[in-house]
Structures are given as C-alpha cells and as structure tokens.
Amino acid sequence: MGTTQLESAQEPKYWHLKTVLSEALDSEFSVGEILPNERDLAARFGVARATLRQALEQLELEGRLQRRRGVGTTVAPPRVGVSVGTTAQAWPGAADDSWGGLDGAEAVPPTAVARALGTADGEQVHTVRRSRIFAGRPVAAELLYIPAASVPGLPAIDTPTGALRARAVLRELQRSTLQGQDRSVELGSVGADDARELDRLPGAPVLVVTTRFYAGDRTAAVSVATYRADTCRLTFGDSGGVEIHQDPERHAS
Amino acid sequence: MGTTQLESAQEPKYWHLKTVLSEALDSEFSVGEILPNERDLAARFGVARATLRQALEQLELEGRLQRRRGVGTTVAPPRVGVSVGTTAQAWPGAADDSWGGLDGAEAVPPTAVARALGTADGEQVHTVRRSRIFAGRPVAAELLYIPAASVPGLPAIDTPTGALRARAVLRELQRSTLQGQDRSVELGSVGADDARELDRLPGAPVLVVTTRFYAGDRTAAVSVATYRADTCRLTFGDSGGVEIHQDPERHAS
DNA sequence: AAGTGGTCTAGACCACCGG
DNA sequence: CGGTGGTCTAGACCACTTC
Numbered sequence: 001m002g003t004t005q006l007e008s009a010q011e012p013k014y015w016h017l018k019t020v021l022s023e024a025l026d027s028e029f030s031v032g033e034i035l036p037n038e039r040d041l042a043a044r045f046g047v048a049r050a051t052l053r054q055a056l057e058q059l060e061l062e063g064r065l066q067r068r069r070g071v072g073t074t075v076a077p078p079r080v081g082v083s084v085g086t087t088a089q090a091w092p093g094a095a096d097d098s099w100g101g102l103d104g105a106e107a108v109p110p111t112a113v114a115r116a117l118g119t120a121d122g123e124q125v126h127t128v129r130r131s132r133i134f135a136g137r138p139v140a141a142e143l144l145y146i147p148a149a150s151v152p153g154l155p156a157i158d159t160p161t162g163a164l165r166a167r168a169v170l171r172e173l174q175r176s177t178l179q180g181q182d183r184s185v186e187l188g189s190v191g192a193d194d195a196r197e198l199d200r201l202p203g204a205p206v207l208v209v210t211t212r213f214y215a216g217d218r219t220a221a222v223s224v225a226t227y228r229a230d231t232c233r234l235t236f237g238d239s240g241g242v243e244i245h246q247d248p249e250r251h252a253s
Numbered sequence: 254m255g256t257t258q259l260e261s262a263q264e265p266k267y268w269h270l271k272t273v274l275s276e277a278l279d280s281e282f283s284v285g286e287i288l289p290n291e292r293d294l295a296a297r298f299g300v301a302r303a304t305l306r307q308a309l310e311q312l313e314l315e316g317r318l319q320r321r322r323g324v325g326t327t328v329a330p331p332r333v334g335v336s337v338g339t340t341a342q343a344w345p346g347a348a349d350d351s352w353g354g355l356d357g358a359e360a361v362p363p364t365a366v367a368r369a370l371g372t373a374d375g376e377q378v379h380t381v382r383r384s385r386i387f388a389g390r391p392v393a394a395e396l397l398y399i400p401a402a403s404v405p406g407l408p409a410i411d412t413p414t415g416a417l418r419a420r421a422v423l424r425e426l427q428r429s430t431l432q433g434q435d436r437s438v439e440l441g442s443v444g445a446d447d448a449r450e451l452d453r454l455p456g457a458p459v460l461v462v463t464t465r466f467y468a469g470d471r472t473a474a475v476s477v478a479t480y481r482a483d484t485c486r487l488t489f490g491d492s493g494g495v496e497i498h499q500d501p502e503r504h505a506s
Numbered sequence: 507a508a509g510t511g512g513t514c515t516a517g518a519c520c521a522c523c524g525g
Numbered sequence: 526c527g528g529t530g531g532t533c534t535a536g537a538c539c540a541c542t543t544c
Binding site for chain 4: 265266267300301302303304307321322323324
C-alpha cells in the first residue's frame with residue numbers, strides 16, 4: 001500500500017522522511033526539545049525503524065538533531081562558529097582560554113607528520129594534547145607535534161608527562177618566531193581516543209584541520225585538530241565576519 | 254585478509270571490520286582495484302550484508318573507497334588537495350580554468366544570504382552557477398549571489414540566462430574592488446540538484462564553503478560552494494604548502 | 507540478462523542512562 | 526528497573542550499469 005502516491009517519483013523513503021522531519025523541526029519544535037522515540041516515530045510514519053534511523057542520521061549529520069544513547073533525540077542548537085583563522089586564539093602557546101585539558105608527552109609521530117617536520121623516521125618529538133572548549137562543551141581535540149629543534153631553549157623537564165610539561169613546551173615554542181602557517185580541512189571520522197574527549201561515539205564525523213607552522217623554511221610544528229562536524233562551523237574570517245546561517249542542506253532550487 | 258579472531262572487548266563488529274579492511278586496503282590492494290562484491294565480502298567475514306555495508310560506508314566517508322551502483326567498490330585515490338585560499342583561483346571572475354559549466358540567471362536568494370548581502374527580502378540578485386573541475390572530475394558546485402549594486406556598470410543583457418550572462422556579470426564584478434573575504438566551512442549533505450552535478454547520490458557528504466566578499470564595508474557577493482567531502486581536502490595555504498597525507502582516521506594511539 | 511550497490515523490512519539483542 | 530538509542534541479522538526488492 002503506497003502511502004503518499006502522488007509524489008516522489010522514486011525518491012527513497014528515508015529521503016522524503018528527512019524532508020518531512022526537517023520541516024517539522026522548523027515549525028513545530030524548539031531547540032532542546034525531545035522528539036518521540038525512534039520506535040514511535042517509525043510507527044507513526046509507517047516505516048521500519050532502520051529507515052527512520054537513516055533519516056535521523058542525515059539530520060544529525062547536518063547538525064539539526066542530537067542523539068544520545070539511553071536519553072533520546074533532541075533538537076540541536078545552530079552550529080557554533082569556531083574561529084580557526086589567523087588569530088591569537090589559534091596560535092599555539094598564545095594566551096588563550098578557549099583551550100583546556102593540556103597534556104604533554106614525547107612520542108614518535110606518524111610517518112606523514114614526520115616527513116613534514118623533517119625529522120628522522122622513528123625520531124621522538126614533543127607532543128601536546130589539548131581540547132578546545134566552547135560554551136562549556138568540548139568542540140575539538142588537538143594534537144600538536146613539536147620537534148626538539150623547534151624548542152632549543154627548553155629547560156630540563158623532570159615531569160615525563162602532564163600539563164606542566166605541555167606548558168613548558170608551548171611557552172618555548174612561542175618564543176621561536178612562527179612566521180606563517182598552511183592549513184587544510186578534510187572530513188574524517190573520530191577514533192576511539194578522541195571520541196571520548198569529544199563526547200561522541202567512535203566513527204562520528206569530524207572536520208580534521210591539519211596546520212603546519214613554519215619559521216623560515218623550516219616546519220616548526222604540526223597540529224592535527226579534529227572538530228565535531230555536527231556542532232561546528234569553522235570560520236576563517238580575517239575580521240569578525242557576518243553570520244550567514246545557512247541550512248546546510250539544499251542550496252538552490 | 255582472513256577472519257582474524259582478535260578479541261575486542263565489546264567493540265562493534267562493523268568497527269573491527271572497518272579496521273581489518275583498512276589494513277587490507279593498505280597492504281593488499283592498489284588504487285583503482287575492484288573489491289569483491291558486498292555479498293561475497295559479507296559471507297567471507299561471516300557477517301550480515303548490512304553490517305559489512307556499515308564498515309564500507311565509514312571507509313567511503315574517509316575517502317578510502319569509492320562505490321558506484323551497478324559497477325562495484327573500488328579503492329579510491331588519495332584525496333585531492335583543492336586550494337580555496339586567497340589565490341587568483343578562488344577569486345570570482347579572475348582568469349581561471351579550473352572552473353567550468355558557467356550559467357547565469359537572476360533569482361531571489363535565501364533569506365540568510367539576502368541578510369548578508371543587505372538586499373531587501375524578496376529582491377532579485379544575479380546568480381552565477383559554476384562547477385569546479387579537477388583532473389577531469391567535478392569536485393565542487395558553486396552558487397554565487399551578486400546584488401545589482403555590486404555590478405553597476407553591467408551592460409544591458411539580452412540573454413536571460415546562460416554562460417554569456419554569467420560571464421558578463423563576473424567580468425563586471427571583477428572591475429569592482431573586492432577587498433577581502435570571510436570564509437566558513439561546515440559539513441553538509443548534497444541536495445538533489447548539486448548531486449547530479451557532482452556525480453554523487455543525494456545525501457552524500459559535502460564540505461560547504463560559504464564566502465562573503467566585501468568591498469569597503471559592503472558585501473559585494475556571497476558564494477556557497479559545496480565540495481565533495483569524500484574526494485577533497487581543502488587547502489588554505491598562503492603558499493604552495495607541503496602535503497601532509499594523513500590517514501583521516503585515528504590520530505593518536 | 508546478469509551482476510552490482512541502494513533501499514527496506516521485521517524482527518532481536520545489547521549498552522547506556524535515568525529514576 | 527524500564528526506556529532510550531546502537532548494533533546486528535536474514536532476507537527481499539529496486540535502480541543502475543555492463544555485456
């Protein structure tokens with residue numbers, strides 16, 4: 001029995017469902033409100049739960065919904081505009097309170113990073129982990145790689161790991177003259193490690209921002225930051241910038 | 254790629270499967286090679302097809318695989334680094350051969366865009382559609398909004414739509430002095446319209462780059478570009494930049 | 507026509523959260 | 526404990542591409 005027969009040509013059910021739900025979210029729900037549970041929703045629309053879930057997944061990907069196991073599905077607030085521009089915010093070691101959870105250590109970087117840093121394969125570098133907080137919520141997890149050559153004046157460190165060590169490395173890095181940076185953004189999925197830090201399940205989509213800091217013709221440090229793709233909009237504005245809150249789906253018609 | 258029996262606490266099957274497949278891709282397959290079909294793969298790993306598909310979806314999201322209905326699943330080439338920096342490439346109207354498929358028209362922009370442009374609600378603006386080509390493949394679809402005030406010297410246009418009209422608008426826009434731009438990047442899913450242009454199915458993940466061009470304190474134009482998230486890595490380098498080809502999954506261990 | 511990935515179903519059980 | 530979303534199954538049919 002075809003429910004709505006006139007329309008849809010051969011549009012997939014989950015796609016049509018997503019559209020219907022999206023419109024309902026705009027008109028009948030407010031931010032933070034809890035939706036009916038998946039089994040009820042599926043029954044109401046006359047589809048299998050898996051199909052309903054496919055629609056919800058899309059909406060979550062677009063930042064419209066937030067789902068939490070054991071709790072329910074809620075209407076998500078608009079995406080947060082997070083600056084990753086050439087601001088003091090993003091500069092490692094700069095005075096800055098939007099980053100937290102500092103932790104330092106020493107480790108062998110992935111070969112791709114080692115090549116960019118110009119370090120020998122298997123050579124240890126300083127690493128600093130930190131997480132970016134916005135409105136009380138973690139939005140990003142960053143891993144900085146700093147070769148020993150970039151922090152020549154680093155005093156003897158007695159703590160092998162921890163926030164103290166991280167702060168010492170950052171302080172010393174800041175003293176060296178960072179002259180510029182290359183950045184790239186791509187889609188990734190969060191690993192088990194960062195997942196906990198970002199309060200998401202493994203596999204959740206993230207925007208991976210890879211930054212190469214250079215001083216002279218040398219790469220002074222490499223940062224790999226993973227931003228929650230569902231809640232973040234990365235802004236690269238040179239100035240404050242006007243907000244253009246666009247629905248991430250559909251751009252023409 | 255045998256059925257390794259490593260115990261995994263309570264790691265989901267699809268997650269473990271993804272890891273196994275990922276390693277197999279690195280060691281036993283080369284770019285462009287076709288994988289066995291989903292039914293065979295599922296049988297080989299002793300899981301349901303839906304579970305196998307969940308793993309493949311993740312790998313496709315990370316740009317490791319490419320799936321085409323009616324054809325099969327192939328190993329994807331590394332992501333393409335697409336420059337969206339302050340280069341002549343990205344400047345609308347600049348001499349530039351990486352954009353194609355020009356089409357111009359006049360339309361009422363979405364309210365969010367209209368607010369940024371400072372045009373009245375319901376006021377028509379010039380629009381230019383174009384698609385970005387890289388290595389023969391479409392990687393992005395862009396929609397430019399240009400208010401009439403930004404192209405005062407625009408000659409009378411007899412063609413209501415088409416490439417000619419688009420070129421005329423871009424040429425005139427280029428004559429005005431664009432002074433800067435704000436940019437933001439977020440995750441979205443491609444609509445039915447752009448999907449065809451990007452050779453993807455509707456709902457495929459895209460990186461939505463919203464750019465506001467301004468001249469003086471006025472917004473001269475707004476561009477909404479959707480890049481294929483599976484095949485693209487957006488680069489913002491001020492210089493050419495060193496390639497850091499990082500596996501988009503897992504960044505620490 | 508044969509083979510591929512894409513959609514959909516109707517169930518089941520599990521992990522997590524709250525009272 | 527009950528309710529939520531997360532995982533998984535074993536099937537079915539469809540849309541598309543290729544031969």
